[in-house]
Amino acid sequence: MYIKRERYLQKIRPYYNVDLIKVLTGVRRCGKSILLEQIEEEFVSNGFDKTHIIRINFEDLQFEKIRTAEKLNSYITKQIKDMDKYLIFLDEIQHVRSFEKVLASLRATINCDIFITGSNSKLLSGKMATLLVGRCIEFRIMPFSFAESYEYIKVIGKNQPPDEFIIDYINWGGFPLRFSFSKESDIKRYLEQTYLGILDRDIITDKSKINRQNFEKIAGYIMANAGKEFSSKNIQSYFENQNEEGLDRKTIYRYLDKMDKACLIDRVKRFNIVGKQAMSYIEKQYAVDTGFRMINTNLVNFEDTFFLENIIYNELVSRDYEVFTGKTYKGEIDFVAIYGRKKCFIQVAYYLGSRETIEREFGAFKPISDASPKYVFSLDRFDYSRDGISHINIVDFLLGKVNINLS
Incomplete structure (x- = not known):
């Protein structure tokens, strides 16, 4: 069972279909993955094609070998079949080395809307900030409020x-x-x-x-x-x-x-x-x-x-x-x-x-x-x-x- 995290969805909705990478940061186990599912459900309920959704949870064993920018880019681009819009959800992306290069490339070359999560408050610092300056919007997610x-x-x-x-x-x-x-x-x-x-x-x-x-x-x-x-x-x-x-x-x-x-x-x-x-x-x-x-x-x-x-x-x-x-x-x-x-x-x-x-x-x-x-x-x-x-x-x-x- 879960509840709809309306406080956060209200913040994120205005950026659906906006050409910015949506970055959800917060401590582990605070509910970021469920929130990604709720965002996906809203897109699907509004008619988005399920076959154009790419979802990776980097703490899932089936994706354990995707730990470099090259492997991540290859995995995603192989699933792009046409010019229509794709939804890309990348959960706990900090496990991938140089992931910011992939995000910059995907945003520049593919018709897509990207949502990522990470358990690091400084996810938008360093190289990522340099490569993706002005191309991201961050939302801080916390454990359940009262x-x-x-x-x-x-x-x-x-x-x-x-x-x-x-x-x-x-x-x-x-x-x-x-x-x-x-x-x-x-x-x-x-x-x-x-x-x-x-x-x-x-x-x-x-x-x-x-x-x-x-x-x-x-x-x-x-x-x-x-x-x-x-x-x-x-x-x-x-x-x-x-x-x-x-x-x-x-x-x-x-x-x-x-x-x-x-x-x-x-x-x-x-x-x-x-x-x-x-x-x-x-x-x-x-x-x-x-x-x-x-x-x-x-x-x-x-x-x-x-x-x-x-x-x-x-x-x-x-x-x-x-x-x-x-x-x-x-x-x-x-x-x-x-x-x-x-x-x-x-x-x-x-x-x-x-x-x-x-x-x-x-x-x-x-x-x-x-x-x-x-x-x-x-x-x-x-x-x-x-x-x-x-x-x-x-x-x-x-x-x-x-x-x-x-x-």
């Missing part, structure tokens, strides 16, 4: 009020296949195997020259502390105190870059609210899914907000907002969400259950003279809006029942 997850559990017959399901989602995230399991021990085992599979396939390969033990320690630490203020010096000191060797700052940053490329984390920059500008250095990391954070933490601490922050960050990104952490002269704001030239400010809390918490979350906006909208998100059903600052229930926001405004 709304997609809630829709999916209803499809598979699990009825649960959304205010209860949010706790499950906070703990175990939105990787589609994890919903095949009901026991937490089975969910945890699946997520651990998925996580290790990403390390093996996309990061710690024979050519990477990465110390597996050291990488797993750094990656685990980064995942467990996703959302917290980042300091390579603090990480280095932490591991030095554990008598670990070979974990200098250069190595830490190299491992961070590897995690970023494998779509495991987002590296989030600061926004100087006083100066009204993005700052170049990176302040925090957020996990692509809270399930990966959970397996490296083993506990959701409801005294902090980092799991919820992670969910709100991923939701904003999936809605195409540009997201920063905010810096004021007195402290920080969890998020500055920007779309075009408009923005808003967001604070995130689990519950506003005490006067102290209310004062802290709403008071964080006091140093900001900017008139852009300000929001406090929490799981509370009571509306705590005050002083021109809006309070939003997180579940309602994630389900699309309420939205934020920007100015």
Whole structure:
């Protein structure tokens, strides 16, 4: 069973039959292959000839020998029988060396519409960017959002009020296949195997020259502390105190870059609210899914907000907002969400259950003279809006029942 990923299809549809290569990037097992199937189904339902569809999944054993540009080009061109349009779907294309040469050639010589996927956030960099500049459009695909997850559990017959399901989602995230399991021990085992599979396939390969033990320690630490203020010096000191060797700052940053490329984390920059500008250095990391954070933490601490922050960050990104952490002269704001030239400010809390918490979350906006909208998100059903600052229930926001405004 699957749900239609309408949020992404709405973004991609305007580019059907447009002479651009459609590139879908995202972490492994987030649903890119199913999304390709849904795109193909839409073409066929609109009358496209099935005999003019070429589909290759490079993780399928039958295509294991297609690993060079020459072999890929030969395989595809042999299937072109006429001048009519062909649909070409290439799933996990990063397995093919110099694949960008094939894409450039196909686009130039064949009447075709090309869709590719890859589990590398930098798929459109380097040689590909040079060869295909102005010829690609990228769409970032993420694991199920809360709304997609809630829709999916209803499809598979699990009825649960959304205010209860949010706790499950906070703990175990939105990787589609994890919903095949009901026991937490089975969910945890699946997520651990998925996580290790990403390390093996996309990061710690024979050519990477990465110390597996050291990488797993750094990656685990980064995942467990996703959302917290980042300091390579603090990480280095932490591991030095554990008598670990070979974990200098250069190595830490190299491992961070590897995690970023494998779509495991987002590296989030600061926004100087006083100066009204993005700052170049990176302040925090957020996990692509809270399930990966959970397996490296083993506990959701409801005294902090980092799991919820992670969910709100991923939701904003999936809605195409540009997201920063905010810096004021007195402290920080969890998020500055920007779309075009408009923005808003967001604070995130689990519950506003005490006067102290209310004062802290709403008071964080006091140093900001900017008139852009300000929001406090929490799981509370009571509306705590005050002083021109809006309070939003997180579940309602994630389900699309309420939205934020920007100015």
